[in-house]
Amino acid sequence: MPQELSAxxxxxxxxxxxKIVFHLQYTENPVRTTTIARALGVEPASVTGVIKRLAELDLLDYRPYKGVSLTEKGEKIALEVVRNHRLIELFLVESLGYRWDEVHEEAERLxxxxxxxxxxxxxxxxxxxxIDPHGEPIPTEDGTIKPPSGTRLIExxxxxxxxxxxxxxDDPDLLRYLATLDIEPGKQIEIVKHELYGGPLSIIVGGDRNHLLGIEAAKHVFIDTDID
Ligand SMILES: [Zn+2]
Structure with missing residues (x-):
């Protein structure tokens, strides 16, 4: 029995x-090659070669014309990388004094x-x-992860x-913008009004500050409403 691959x-x-297939699988499964190419900012033709190699290693299940999904072994490695990423981000914020908009870039390398x-x-x-500084669940060492929580603020x-x-x-500008509005995990938000014709959201943050939040930003903020 060959030794099991790790990251x-x-x-x-x-x-x-x-890792990208792991993230994309939440919204598309199997994940199409073109979706992967777009997410990585590369040409679809260059994606196919890597995918085939990963399928040979039994890390991806590749169905031509349909797309890919992670095998059990592939998911294990993806979760290992996601765990590394999120623990590094938290360590940088909590122990090294990084701001939350500075850590993704570092974690992508480390x-x-x-x-x-x-x-x-x-x-x-x-x-x-x-959870990491952005509220994302950190996979456990044995490779389990909680499902992503919350509903998009826009919805x-x-x-x-x-x-x-x-x-x-993954967008430092957005994180800095949200920080100016005091929007971060744990903060209470009241949705007062959706302005007409795709205009901004009128919200109250932390019970006392009234803001307009652009809809492009509202797509990237997730809210727990405690209504199940
Ligand atoms: Zn990150």
């Missing part, structure tokens, strides 16, 4: 492919090079945290009060 046994590029021992130490040092009806549970982390 360190494959190139950073291949790790990134598995996630590929840290050893399992380094990550295990960070995890222990941080007290086995469950929530006026009159609703909820709590910010997470925000998309």
């Amino acid at each position: 360190q046994d494959i190139t950073s590029e291949r790790q990134d492919y598995l 996630e590929h090079v840290v050893t399992p021992r380094f990550i295990e130490r960070i995890d222990r040092f941080m007290g086995h945290p469950e 929530i009806e006026a009159g609703t009060v909820g709590t910010v549970c997470r925000v998309d982390d």
Whole structure:
């Protein structure tokens, strides 16, 4: 029985492919090659070669003309990389004083090079945290992850009060904009009104500040409304 592959046994590029498929599978499964190409900002033709190689390694299930999904082994590696990413982000914010808009970029690089021992130490040092600075769930060491929480702010009806549970982390400008409005995980938000014709959302943050929030930003903020 060959030894099971872990993230360190494959190139950073291949790790990134598995990670992107993991994220895209939430909205599309199987994930089409063109969707992967768009997400990575590369030509579809260049995606196919990597995908075939990952299928040979039994990390992706590749169905021509349909797309790909992660195999069990592929998902294990994707979760390892996501875990590295999110623990690194939290460590940078909590221990090294980074702002939340500065950490994604660093984590994108470091996630590929840290050893399992380094990550295990960070995890222990941080007290086995469950969410990263942007509210995303951190996969456990044995490869389980909670489903992403919340509903997009843009989809929530006026009159609703909820709590910010997470925000998309990959656009530093957006994170800085949200910070100026005091929008971060844990903050209470009341949706007062959706302005007509796709205009901004009128919201109250933290019970006392009234803001207009652009709809492009509202697509990247997720809210728990406690109504199940
Ligand atoms: Zn990130």
